[in-house]
Amino acid sequence: xxxxxxxxxxxxxxxxxxxxxxxxxxxxxxxxxxxxxxxxxxxxxxxxxxxxxxxxxxxxxxxxxxxxxxxxxxxxxxxxxxxxxxxxxxxxxxxxxxxxxxxxxxxxxxxxxxxxxxxxxxxxxxxxxxxxxxxxxxxxxxxxxxxx
Amino acid sequence: xxxxxxxxxxxxxxxxxxxxxxxxxxxxxxxxxxxxxxxxxxxxxxxxxxxxxxxxxxxxxxxxxxxxxxxxxxxxxxxxxxxxxxxxxxxxxxxxxxxxxxxxxxxxxxx
Numbered sequence: 001x002x003x004x005x006x007x008x009x010x011x012x013x014x015x016x017x018x019x020x021x022x023x024x025x026x027x028x029x030x031x032x033x034x035x036x037x038x039x040x041x042x043x044x045x046x047x048x049x050x051x052x053x054x055x056x057x058x059x060x061x062x063x064x065x066x067x068x069x070x071x072x073x074x075x076x077x078x079x080x081x082x083x084x085x086x087x088x089x090x091x092x093x094x095x096x097x098x099x100x101x102x103x104x105x106x107x108x109x110x111x112x113x114x115x116x117x118x119x120x121x122x123x124x125x126x127x128x129x130x131x132x133x134x135x136x137x138x139x140x141x142x143x144x145x146x147x148x
Numbered sequence: 149x150x151x152x153x154x155x156x157x158x159x160x161x162x163x164x165x166x167x168x169x170x171x172x173x174x175x176x177x178x179x180x181x182x183x184x185x186x187x188x189x190x191x192x193x194x195x196x197x198x199x200x201x202x203x204x205x206x207x208x209x210x211x212x213x214x215x216x217x218x219x220x221x222x223x224x225x226x227x228x229x230x231x232x233x234x235x236x237x238x239x240x241x242x243x244x245x246x247x248x249x250x251x252x253x254x255x256x257x258x259x
Contacts, residue, residue: 015171022167022201040201040232047203051170106177106208110240114204117239 001078005031006070013058013065013083021050021067028069029077034140041118042077042138048111049081049134055102057085057132075140079119084131091124151176153183160189165198170205177209181216190222197228197253206233207240214245225249 007028011017022043029039046067053065063084070078088094095116100109115122119136126132152163162180166172184192192213196202214224226248229237237248 018169018171019167022169037232043201044203044232044236047169047201051203051205055170106212108204108207108211108240110204110207110236113239114236117235 001070002073004071004073006068009067009069010064011067013054013063013085015051015054017065018047018050018054021065022047024067025069025079029071032071032075032077032140038138038140042079045115045118045122045136045138046079046081048114049079049136052111052134053081053083053085053132055105055107057083057087059086059102061085075142077138077140079136079138080133081136082131082133087128087130088124088126088132089128091126095124151179153179155183155187155189158190159193160184160187160191161193161195163195163198165200167201168199168206168209169201169203173205173209177212180213184213184216184220188220189217191225192217192222193225193227195227196230196233199230199233202233202236204236204240207236207242210237210242210246223247227251228253 009024011020025043025046026039029042050065066082068080072078093099095112097113098109100107115134115136119138121137123135124132150165154161160183164176194210194213210224210226217224224246226237226242226246228250229248237243
């Protein structure tokens with residue numbers, strides 16, 4: 001994988017850092033000149049993944065969340081969000097829309113559906129007791145054929 | 149992030165602003181619920197025109213308020229969601245339980 005630029009940001013899994021993670025995404029990706037919509041898509045997907053780490057991964061514990069953003073050739077954005085929390089016993093089930101293990105906290109169970117819908121691809125690897133890694137990719141439209 | 153609340157007749161309007169995520173939704177939820185319990189409105193309007201970001205936590209907020217308003221025999225209206233927020237709303241199917249409307253004032257702010 002040829003990488004044009006990348007950033008690694010590690011932060012404590014505190015809910016206030018959901019905002020911080022989105023701010024890092026915006027600050028780093030501005031160099032790719034994304035459309036408002038593309039940036040909003042990526043920020044939303046990252047927000048969902050980071051919230052999952054905090055709400056579910058570190059539900060009974062605390063720990064760090066690692067966010068890696070890479071700019072690949074042909075304007076492809078690679079994002080990896082990793083926690084060392086409780087892990088997901090059944091990833092397929094967790095990815096079903098409206099499935100949530102936290103209905104009392106008004107979680108809609110849409111996090112993965114949003115990530116799937118707003119990004120080109122998503123891969124989730126998880127091991128109970130070890131943590132969860134979400135990898136997402138999105139190709140930005142070529143800047144020359146965009147309407148400014 | 150804050151919610152500006154005002155009641156007119158039996159309609160309570162909450163104008164939400166800023167970024168709506170899991171972190172800052174907690175205080176907004178409490179603010180709205182306190183007003184709903186005190187004022188017992190027939191209709192709760194959640195106005196999104198000043199919301200700059202929302203993830204699926206916002207859907208949870210709407211769903212929860214619909215449930216409370218339903219319990220009071222009332223209804224919930226989602227007003228003026230900006231285009232990107234509308235996409236998440238569409239994905240969630242929230243329009244099946246809450247009416248989504250755009251007012252002339254909302255159109256101006258969004259565009």
